[in-house]
Amino acid sequence: MTDPILKIDAVSKRFTRKPGLAERMVGRFTGGGKPITVHALTDVSLDVAKGEVLGIVGESGCGKSTLGRVIAGIHAPSSGSVALNGRPVADERHGTVHKLTTQVQMIHQDPFASLNPRMKVGETLAEGPRYHGIIPADQVRARIRALLEQVGLEGAYADRLPHQFSGGQRQRIAIARALAMQPEVLVLDEAVASLDVSIQAQVLNLFMDLRHDLGLTALFISHDLSVVRHVCDRVAIMYLGRLVELAPADQLYADPRHPYTQALFASIPTVGTGRGRFEAIKGEIPSPIAPPPGCPFHPRCPFAGPRCRAEAPRLTGAGPARTVACHLNDGGVNMQRGAA
């Protein structure tokens, strides 16, 4: 891999909520009332190469959206660092956050919430570039037209309001708004999850076209494994704030190594597999407020042993370009899976 454009180094993010007055008073008698900490991200390290599309997959509470937000500079990491082209994305002490974060643009899940309903589409698209001086003022209109055409809409739509568009069209506008900033990295957070299948295919095609035309680097955050397989080069699987497996997409889908990845693949319904075959994962996702000690997946893992309960596994190499965080990552999982 060439020098990474984006380097995420040992990033942890904790959200702490201080107890309210009533909770503190009750806490005096019950011993509660202590601050509540959500461990959204724990020790996540990732490199993203220029022109790469990296998929980030996991269930709710796994920290995939928080990771996207940390990369976009919306949240500062509690520890660790995110660097874009060698410069930190978010550094609150020096107050340099806003200049750098223009280079990472996010596209959100719900295009009904992410577009200002009172602003014309053209104004929405022009706002960022104008504020940051990315496009000269006299070229703004022409640039907006070009952007709209680039995402498959008509230039004349610039004068319309968001309510005049369907969900798929709005998501195109959201993509155009992100592209208007000429970003180095796009973060798509469940960007096609709220769209109907037929519309989802249109937006995925658009994304793949843009990727080829513009050489985009992107993080594609999604819970939908089939969509991720279709558009991503590499895939990171997350569970309870940790990265559990990272591999090129074709290798991951052909041979998932982590027991969680295997279970995730098994529980996803696919078209044409026939009736009633769900090898569901047992149990529930633990709360990120009180993550289990050791490996976060051990309470649900069919292969868990004593070591898994005591010690969190580190990401280690499992073949060229792929890593897994599992104590059984020495061929043991495959042996046991064969036996099971």
Added chain:
Amino acid sequence: MTAALDVKGLTTRFETRAGHVTAVNDVSFAVQPGRIMGLVGESGSGKSVTGFSILGLIDAPGEVSAGAVLIDGIDLRQLSDEDLRKMRGRKVAMVFQDPMMTLNPVLRVGDQMAMAVRVHRPMSKPDALDHARKALEVVGIPSPAERLKAYPHQLSGGMRQRVAIAMALLHSPSVIIADEATTALDVSIQGQILAEVRELADTTGAAIVWITHDLAVVSSLADDICVMYAGRIVERGTAEQVIGGPRHPYTQGLLDSIPALHEPGRKLPQIPGSTPQLSRLPEGCPFRPRCPRATDLCRTEPPLDVRDEQAVLCHHPLERA
């Protein structure tokens, strides 16, 4: 065998400023006991309104304007409000996408379940609680006796949805209608619940209508599938027929646009345009403007083409060998 649920010519209209909008247009299907019927469609196709119409839950400005809904041979549309209320929850129950729509946030799970039991069957509260506990056990809730004492907010999303399903099961209804019941859940939890729903249908003999936008869920869960578009059922058949050999161009288009069925990175075949507004439907076949097979003939009402058990509403259905 008589169908547990037999819907005939169901039509639901809404009065809007733009005139009458027909959200459910002459919909007919039947579900046998113990079978799961997947009702699939994109947003605005009328699949949820169909579910609501079956239970008579359409309020003004909407009305069910035609058709019959037979449950165990009784036409719900002929019943008085009071008799219909007695059917709901007892003979036919519904599970919604958001379990908090079903659960009262200020009542303990046990209290509201006992209430639901005693509405239809007079019994003491301890007996009703016991009945509720058994229902929770059926849907795979661990330590059900403790869960009865919990408030809904103390349960996870998956647990709440299980409670909602358990409430639907309380009176062993003949028909259960589930509207996007696992859409908001994580895949691993969805897998657990789908497995339990399949088992429920097999063991209790309930007829289940599973309304969803997710073709993959329906393809692995359902016995039969109805595909809705713009208020009509455009294709109906067994799951194998509809998924394995779709005959309506819309069904074919939907299946084609699923990424899992294509080589990664390839352009996906897409259905052009977007779903039409019900107030401005084109004349004839509503799918005509987006259909690759459309001809001038499609400006007229499409006929119902039935082959084996697969029925398709189309002038030019795809031919299967």
